[in-house]
């Protein structure tokens with residue numbers, strides 16, 4: 165009997181020969197003949213240590229994971245480009261802002277902050293908004309967030325802030341959430357956190373989509389022109405789809421319905437050619453304006469309202485390509501606030517100054533080498549050369565012996581290596597004087613005026629969401645003295661808010677905390693409200709269409725066409741995913757009803773045969789589909805037959821509930837007025 169050297173048939177589910185693809189090899193390029201069986205002594209004997217193919221494969225697998233980012237571990241990313249629409253050479257000599265129409269490739273990574281890499285997409289959290297521009301004069305990394313302020317004023321507090329918000333050290337939970345003792349303990353003892361805490365308790369912290377978030381550079385930076393003149397600047401990203409958020413109950417339930425909700429949404433939109441876009445705007449100001457403000461522009465807990473310094477749109481970002489490989493690009497991307505280019509400079513914001521060290525340092529421990537800049541996603545797309553050499557995982561092969569400078573090797577006709585040039589990066593000159601001190605400037609001392617301004621800029625519904633968020637978070641805090649201290653701080657933001665939260669958690673209202681500096685009254689800013697700036701559009705919005713056996717196919721097709729004509733998309737849902745017989749044809753659903761709850765959609769439609777509707781009125785998945793769409797303030801388009809499901813769900817129709825033919829219009833909104841009818845907003 166011929167002895168089979170490699171029997172690939174056993175354990176290979178009937179697929180004896182896989183076709184196609186290039187040759188499978190070891191990492192040294194040796195072709196492999198069997199990827200199913202290890203080398204063993206005899207048919208049933210032990211595996212041999214000699215099996216270098218097995219050992220190499222398992223060895224590599226054992227080391228597939230790298231340390232995750234200490235913060236912003238979970239991210240979703242895409243490639244795209246920046247296009248300059250309004251050049252600003254008078255303000256900055258940066259190459260990417262030089263000419264109208266000039267395009268610069270970029271890579272953008274959005275992230276949650278507190279959760280691990282495998283956590284969920286929709287917790288209440290700040291979102292990272294990091295953009296790496298591959299400019300012709302080097303990489304510029306604008307590593308921002310979707311909230312324009314930060315919790316702390318000095319980098320030395322960052323490890324404490326993050327330790328307090330991450331899972332508690334002894335228990336290992338909660339994951340990806342701030343609703344626990346240690347976070348609120350820290351916050352309550354650090355009143356400078358109040359402004360960002362207000363934003364984090366607002367709907368900004370539960371975005372509908374990564375495509376519908378604003379982005380902010382947060383710190384004040386500098387723009388520097390060719391003559392060396394500097395101005396202050398704040399950077400803003402404005403989503404073309406408008407800023408939109410989930411409602412809290414929806415975001416919590418989405419964590420079960422689809423924990424990749426944001427990542428999937430971004431990926432699918434780009435794959436469908438529906439490229440997300442943001443306007444890029446600058447707020448430019450000088451020292452005189454800075455001096456006129458009642459707060460310090462170097463304080464990252466403060467914004468400059470756009471009513472005071474208007475936004476100037478100078479470009480746009482388009483994300484038009486999904487990463488090919490999550491690990492190689494998203495995980496290995498190393499963003500560094502210290503990556504700037506000639507024409508842009510840092511300010512003395514003490515938080516920014518600390519960040520300039522931290523990111524460079526953390527990449528070494530995360531990516532294992534000082535040569536992380538050579539990884540394709542991090543490497544500049546312009547030429548780069550210097551005399552830094554060697555190190556772990558060096559992949560470049562420098563030639564010659566010029567690894568020091570100055571040198572005179574050119575006199576011996578040798579390559580002298582790269583040289584510094586007068587046109588390179590120049591720090592904007594700035595006078596610095598004073599004693600060496602470990603202090604916080606007094607101008608950083610007002611912690612309550614801006615959170616108060618934020619509160620007064622919101623609609624009533626938005627205020628109710630903020631109050632409920634505080635109640636939810638503090639209801640998870642076990643220590644009364646911490647809750648009480650938060651209330652004392654809230655008293656300085658707004659006594660009405662403090663009272664609502666105290667009522668919600670059943671506590672007496674303590675006296676106001678003693679402010680370091682008395683708050684001043686600042687004018688509210690409408691730009692801070694999401695609802696006041698709602699963009700009624702179907703673009704980027706997804707409609708869940710429920711149908712079943714016997715539904716009218718022509719009506720379904722008509723509705724889908726009308727929604728698509730306005731830039732919306734439709735996901736069809738049916739009790740079964742297989743082929744269904746309809747009136748006028750057949751159709752397969754994209755999703756099965758029980759696995760496609762209405763949280764996944766911006767609005768829902770029902771086109772059902774009367775008998776199917778009767779049956780679904782007794783199915784909790786169908787009743788829940790409708791009920792949750794209603795309580796999440798979404799438009800519902802129904803047919804006559806499906807009214808029985810609405811009745812079963814106890815829905816009293818309002819402006820957002822009507823015949824499905826109206827849906828292309830009604831689905832552009834959420835129905836905030838409905839909210840008072842389904843929950844106590846007091």
Ligand code: HDE
Pocket residue numbers: 233234235236239273274275291292293294307308309314318319320322380381382383464497498499515516518519522523524526527
């Ligand atoms: Fe970060 N931050 N941060 N941060 N941060 C990191 O760098 C840090 C801060 C932000 O998608 C880390 O590569 C310090 C503000 C984003 O890969 C780390 C301080 C803002 C990302 C780090 C801050 C941010 C990070 C962890 C206070 C908004 C994700 C992994 C001085 C303007 C980037 C890494 C990505 C990541 C340190 C404060 C945004 C540890 C010390 C303020 C978007 O270096």
